[in-house]
Amino acid sequence: MTQAESDPAPISPARRPPPRRGSPRVLRGVRAQSAAAAVLVVALALAGGAVAFVLLLERTLVSTAQQATTTRAAEIASQLRTDGVGAVGTRLAGAREGQIVQVVDAAGRVVSTSSPRASRAPLTSVRVADGRIRPIRASSVPLLDDEPYLLAVAGVVSKGEPYQVVVATPLAAEQRSVKTALSLLLLGIPVLLLLVGVATWLLVGRALAPVERTRAQVARIGGARVAERIPVPASDDEIARLATTMNDMLSRLEKGRHTQRRFVADASHELRSPLTTLGATLEVAVADTTDVSWRELSPLMSAEVDRMERLVQDLLLLAKVDEHIMALDLEDVDLDDLVGDGERRLSSRPLLVVQAHVTPVRVVGDRQRLARVVTNLTDNAAQHAEGTVRLSVRAQGSGALLVVEDDGPGIAAADRERVFERFVRLDASRGRSSGGSGLGLSIVREVVHAHGGSVRVLPAGPGLGAGRSGCRVEVHLPAEPPP
Numbered sequence: 437m438t439q440a441e442s443d444p445a446p447i448s449p450a451r452r453p454p455p456r457r458g459s460p461r462v463l464r465g466v467r468a469q470s471a472a473a474a475v476l477v478v479a480l481a482l483a484g485g486a487v488a489f490v491l492l493l494e495r496t497l498v499s500t501a502q503q504a505t506t507t508r509a510a511e512i513a514s515q516l517r518t519d520g521v522g523a524v525g526t527r528l529a530g531a532r533e534g535q536i537v538q539v540v541d542a543a544g545r546v547v548s549t550s551s552p553r554a555s556r557a558p559l560t561s562v563r564v565a566d567g568r569i570r571p572i573r574a575s576s577v578p579l580l581d582d583e584p585y586l587l588a589v590a591g592v593v594s595k596g597e598p599y600q601v602v603v604a605t606p607l608a609a610e611q612r613s614v615k616t617a618l619s620l621l622l623l624g625i626p627v628l629l630l631l632v633g634v635a636t637w638l639l640v641g642r643a644l645a646p647v648e649r650t651r652a653q654v655a656r657i658g659g660a661r662v663a664e665r666i667p668v669p670a671s672d673d674e675i676a677r678l679a680t681t682m683n684d685m686l687s688r689l690e691k692g693r694h695t696q697r698r699f700v701a702d703a704s705h706e707l708r709s710p711l712t713t714l715g716a717t718l719e720v721a722v723a724d725t726t727d728v729s730w731r732e733l734s735p736l737m738s739a740e741v742d743r744m745e746r747l748v749q750d751l752l753l754l755a756k757v758d759e760h761i762m763a764l765d766l767e768d769v770d771l772d773d774l775v776g777d778g779e780r781r782l783s784s785r786p787l788l789v790v791q792a793h794v795t796p797v798r799v800v801g802d803r804q805r806l807a808r809v810v811t812n813l814t815d816n817a818a819q820h821a822e823g824t825v826r827l828s829v830r831a832q833g834s835g836a837l838l839v840v841e842d843d844g845p846g847i848a849a850a851d852r853e854r855v856f857e858r859f860v861r862l863d864a865s866r867g868r869s870s871g872g873s874g875l876g877l878s879i880v881r882e883v884v885h886a887h888g889g890s891v892r893v894l895p896a897g898p899g900l901g902a903g904r905s906g907c908r909v910e911v912h913l914p915a916e917p918p919p
Contacts, residue, residue, distance in 0.1 A: 474636040497610040509588035509603040538602040564591040646675040662690045750875040764802040778814040793828040797836045800916035812876040813840040820844035838911040846905030852893040856881045889913040
């Protein structure tokens with residue numbers, strides 16, 4: 437095998453050794469990002485919930501205490517209205533711990549109280565009418581201490597004298613309850629967030645483990661091992677679909693590798709033929725330096741140079757197609773003119789009858805590329821025809837239909853797609869007498885597809901191929917290529 441026919445470099449990019457188990461940066465990143473996202477979301481939710489809980493707890497405790505204070509003031513006022521000041525004084529005790537009750541007369545004197553601390557002056561200067569109760573929240577009460585209190589002032593008339601019943605309830609117990617709940621939340625939330633982060637890390641790692649195994653298996657497949665495949669899990673989930681997709685990709689890589697090897701081998705063979713001929717011709721010419729020998733050999737050498745130039749141009753065009761860089765120089769193209777040029781070129785060949793049915797039709801396309809399509813099709817037809825080639829072009833719908841037929845042996849149905857592959861000759865011949873390099877129809881298909889059209893091979897129509905199927909190539913072109 438020559439250097440040109442040697443295996444191309446492996447398509448697989450797996451050049452470096454696989455990373456250690458559990459160490460891929462992508463998986464670490466996914467796990468870390470997932471854990472961080474879960475912790476952040478839960479932290480925001482817990483923070484919002486904790487704030488709402490603390491506020492609701494404080495509001496509930498204060499509301500309960502305020503209700504109890506107001507109820508206590510109403511009870512004392514009712515007793516005072518019925519029994520008088522003297523009887524009420526003995527009932528002020530026994531209230532909630534820390535709660536203070538005052539009975540204040542119209543002159544502002546404290547006539548009865550449950551605590552000596554509140555005997556000197558009223559706890560508040562607020563006055564309310566008989567039968568009314570007013571709740572008050574104070575940040576501090578000067579006669580008592582600097583702690584916040586809930587007060588309730590009830591107005592009452594007993595035995596013709598107006599009095600004010602003042603009940604003061606400290607909020608220390610409620611504040612302690614709120615602080616205790618807040619402390620528990622501040623201690624519990626970080627622990628819960630840690631558990632969430634660890635759980636997310638472990639769960640995401642477990643979920644990504646099959647992905648890592650698939651990645652490691654793909655990384656081990658390379659070079660001569662592209663025929664290997666990844667085991668597909670029995671479960672119908674994302675991992676199974678990923679493995680199936682990776683196997684499809686490996687199949688395409690394997691097919692591309694075989695195509696590349698065949699392309700290199702075929703190209704080297706085709707290039708070697710004219711080079712060998714040129715080399716042998718030059719040896720003969722050098723051995724015989726007469727002008728007659730050079731004049732006889734120069735047409736042969738020129739033909740081989742032209743053949744090699746056409747082959748190189750074909751290979752360059754197909755390389756541009758593979759790289760998706762084949763640009764089209766769009767302009768208005770009269771297909772009937774191109775077919776007419778092909779008819780005149782074929783008519784110069786001896787023993788070949790050319791029938792043409794041409795109607796004016798214009799499309800937008802690359803004139804040079806479309807001329808190449810007509811040339812390749814007509815040359816292919818003339819090469820295989822027994823004696824007749826028929827050309828036609830006409831409008832079809834909003835586009836055009838180009839047909840090239842010959843009365844040759846035709847193409848079997850099983851080979852009508854394969855004939856468009858590169859370097860394919862159905863007779864498997866490599867000799868120059870078979871004609872061409874096997875790239876003509878490949879170029880036709882690529883150029884037609886670039887114009888948004890289609891091409892197909894059929895048996896020849898009536899009137900051709902007596903006793904033979906003949907060959908008919910139809911090219912459908914739109915009025916203009918897609919954007």
